[in-house]
Amino acid sequence: MRKLNITKILTVVCLVGFMAFLPAAGAEEYEYIDISNPFLRKIPTAIPRFKNMSENKKGEVLSVKLADSLSKTLAFTGYFKMLDRGAFLADPRNPDITAARINFRNWTVIGSELLLTGGVAADDDYIELELRMFDTFQEKMIIGKRYKGRESNLRQIIQRFCGEVMFHLTGTRGVFNSRVAFVNAEGGVKEIFISEFDGYNPRQFTTDNDLSLFPAWSSDAKWLAYTSYARGKPDLYIMNIKEKNGAVVTRKGILITPAWVPGKFELAATLSFSGDQEIYLLTGRGKIIKRLTTSRGIDVEPTWSPDGKKMAFVSKRSGTPQIYIKNVVSDRVRRLTFEGRYNTQPNWSPRGHSIVFSTMQLGRIDIYTIGVDGKDLRRLTEDQGDNEAPSWSPDGSLIVFSSNREGISKIYVMTAFGTDQRRLISLPGAQTSPKWSPNITNQ
Amino acid sequence: MRKKLWIYLALLVVIPGLIFTVSCAKKVTQAEPSAEETAVEPEVDTAARIAEEQAAQEEAAQQWEMAVEEDIEEQRQAEDAAKEAEMQQDMAAAKQMFENEDIYFDFDSSALEMMATEVLKRKADWLFETADASIIIEGHCDARGTEAYNIALGDRRAESAKAFLVDIGVDESRLTSISYGEERPVDPVANAEAWAKNRRVHFVIE
Numbered sequence: 001m002r003k004l005n006i007t008k009i010l011t012v013v014c015l016v017g018f019m020a021f022l023p024a025a026g027a028e029e030y031e032y033i034d035i036s037n038p039f040l041r042k043i044p045t046a047i048p049r050f051k052n053m054s055e056n057k058k059g060e061v062l063s064v065k066l067a068d069s070l071s072k073t074l075a076f077t078g079y080f081k082m083l084d085r086g087a088f089l090a091d092p093r094n095p096d097i098t099a100a101r102i103n104f105r106n107w108t109v110i111g112s113e114l115l116l117t118g119g120v121a122a123d124d125d126y127i128e129l130e131l132r133m134f135d136t137f138q139e140k141m142i143i144g145k146r147y148k149g150r151e152s153n154l155r156q157i158i159q160r161f162c163g164e165v166m167f168h169l170t171g172t173r174g175v176f177n178s179r180v181a182f183v184n185a186e187g188g189v190k191e192i193f194i195s196e197f198d199g200y201n202p203r204q205f206t207t208d209n210d211l212s213l214f215p216a217w218s219s220d221a222k223w224l225a226y227t228s229y230a231r232g233k234p235d236l237y238i239m240n241i242k243e244k245n246g247a248v249v250t251r252k253g254i255l256i257t258p259a260w261v262p263g264k265f266e267l268a269a270t271l272s273f274s275g276d277q278e279i280y281l282l283t284g285r286g287k288i289i290k291r292l293t294t295s296r297g298i299d300v301e302p303t304w305s306p307d308g309k310k311m312a313f314v315s316k317r318s319g320t321p322q323i324y325i326k327n328v329v330s331d332r333v334r335r336l337t338f339e340g341r342y343n344t345q346p347n348w349s350p351r352g353h354s355i356v357f358s359t360m361q362l363g364r365i366d367i368y369t370i371g372v373d374g375k376d377l378r379r380l381t382e383d384q385g386d387n388e389a390p391s392w393s394p395d396g397s398l399i400v401f402s403s404n405r406e407g408i409s410k411i412y413v414m415t416a417f418g419t420d421q422r423r424l425i426s427l428p429g430a431q432t433s434p435k436w437s438p439n440i441t442n443q
Numbered sequence: 444m445r446k447k448l449w450i451y452l453a454l455l456v457v458i459p460g461l462i463f464t465v466s467c468a469k470k471v472t473q474a475e476p477s478a479e480e481t482a483v484e485p486e487v488d489t490a491a492r493i494a495e496e497q498a499a500q501e502e503a504a505q506q507w508e509m510a511v512e513e514d515i516e517e518q519r520q521a522e523d524a525a526k527e528a529e530m531q532q533d534m535a536a537a538k539q540m541f542e543n544e545d546i547y548f549d550f551d552s553s554a555l556e557m558m559a560t561e562v563l564k565r566k567a568d569w570l571f572e573t574a575d576a577s578i579i580i581e582g583h584c585d586a587r588g589t590e591a592y593n594i595a596l597g598d599r600r601a602e603s604a605k606a607f608l609v610d611i612g613v614d615e616s617r618l619t620s621i622s623y624g625e626e627r628p629v630d631p632v633a634n635a636e637a638w639a640k641n642r643r644v645h646f647v648i649e
Contacts, residue, residue, distance in 0.1 A: 211626055214591060233621050234594060254598045254622050257591045270595060275602055277595045298595040314592060320551070321592055342551070344589045363587060388589060433590065
């Protein structure tokens with residue numbers, strides 16, 4: 001409900017593009033960042049403190065706070081190198097925020113390629129924000145937006161503008177409307193929690209006081225499937241996130257590792273009622289549509305290609321756990337991983353071209369990516385404890401995973417190329433099995 | 444000769460008389476209480492005492508016999524109780540052994556080792572003797588490897604044990620399997636010894 005109100009405020013009251021110049025979507029906008037480039041170059045970016053346009057104390061405080069928040073939110077993507085405000089040549093107390101007044105040379109000489117400016121006007125109830133992004137070398141504005149909202153909407157307003165920035169630089173709106181589900185362990189009990197994309201505001205989702213494992217988001221981000229031992233054995237729970245109701249699927253044996261088919265109210269999961277661990281396709285109500293694997297031995301951890309036509313999964317059919325890809329249209333299966341003797345936890349990139357997974361070697365677990373064609377195997381973590389359970393961000397630019405590098409297992413995030421590894425969640429217990437949601441649009 | 448004959452006659456009369464006197468003492472006393480009363484009196488006393496003594500002895504003997512009988516019964520009951528206790532102890536021990544004795548596996552394996560099959564045969568024996576018992580077969584893994592794969596592996600381990608028991612004749616309806624993967628280690632330490640202890644199938648009586 002709260003989210004709905006915010007969306008209404010944002011769409012009805014505030015979101016007013018006020019500059020005439022808004023470049024049409026075209027290929028040349030994306031040349032700032034190519035996220036398929038492994039040799040990622042961060043864009044040197046300057047974000048001076050905002051201009052206080054209301055000239056009151058509240059505006060003064062917000063002019064720093066919001067500039068910091070914008071800087072931090074954009075930096076989360078790993079694409080920007082935020083320049084130190086101490087090195088800025090322009091007067092920090094009276095920043096120029098419009099193209100007509102900015103001396104771009106002040107920014108190019110310190111190496112800043114992008115300049116983001118803000119103006120803030122605050123009264124007792126509402127806050128108005130003007131946010132702009134400039135290309136300092138071309139001396140032109142790329143984005144200009146005005147927002148109006150209450151103080152409680154500010155985080156969302158900043159995220160919305162960051163989405164615009166990312167859209168103009170990469171062609172996708174980034175991760176700012178996404179969330180991360182994960183398992184939190186405390187005292188032998190495992191519950192599923194959900195936080196915002198940056199780890200902010202983690203909230204407990206399950207309250208079974210038992211073992212809840214393997215959260216999986218539906219592609220509209222409205223449903224969460226997971227395994228829970230609440231009824232004494234590993235059953236499959238398919239829950240509507242908002243209503244907190246749905247189906248409990250229980251059968252003989254295990255029901256684990258659900259994975260939703262993109263764009264459908266269907267999911268794959270491993271069931272062992274036949275005495276063998278096989279992957280089945282189920283309806284969102286838990287009814288079996290068909291069996292997807294047929295080999296004797298463990299078949300587990302399905303993950304879907306973005307078009308829903310292929311499914312990667314883990315199978316022990318060759319003697320060790322390896323990753324396979326099944327084309328569910330032609331029924332053909334091929335083996336994807338050949339290096340190592342323990343490859344599990346595959347997760348298919350929403351960009352389609354690669355699969356992230358974990359390998360255990362000499363007792364240590366690390367994260368790799370591999371092209372869907374089996375080429376281009378890349379190691380992303382090394383010498384930092386065990387690194388497990390990788391999951392792509394909805395734009396395919398970041399990977400969330402768990403690691404025991406600091407002792408007990410915690411949730412971390414890194415770029416698709418393994419750079420910028422940092423802790424995401426600060427909760428006291430142990431955290432495992434993170435799953436990044438799709439971008440959430442209508443909530 | 445006449446003299447001798449007389450003596451014989453006298454003897455013939457006197458001896459049976461004497462015999463008669465002794466054997467029918469009471470009758471004599473009752474018939475002629477006057478002269479012989481004092482002399483006969485002790486004789487009566489003795490006979491009664493003997494009878495009394497006899498009766499007492501008989502009674503004592505009987506009581507002793509009863510006592511003995513009772514003792515034997517008590518002893519038998521005690522023995523039975525002891526036997527019962529022993530049996531119960533044996534049963535409890537067998538039950539405890541049943542629940543305490545796990546079977547173990549190699550890393551990433553659900554194949555039954557020789558040792559495991561010996562243990563499983565004992566489990567089957569107990570299940571045959573304890574016809575009313577149902578059991579839960581728990582599959583577990585060590586902490587190495589990844590979570591989901593380990594739940595699948597634990598499931599296979601439990602299924603291996605179950606299949607073996609069914610093969611040697613245990614009714615499948617008495618056996619339930621459940622996998623905990625790596626979620627419930629007996630020893631949470633990260634070393635080879637602990638890992639070996641955790642790669643197990645554990646049996647619980649329902």
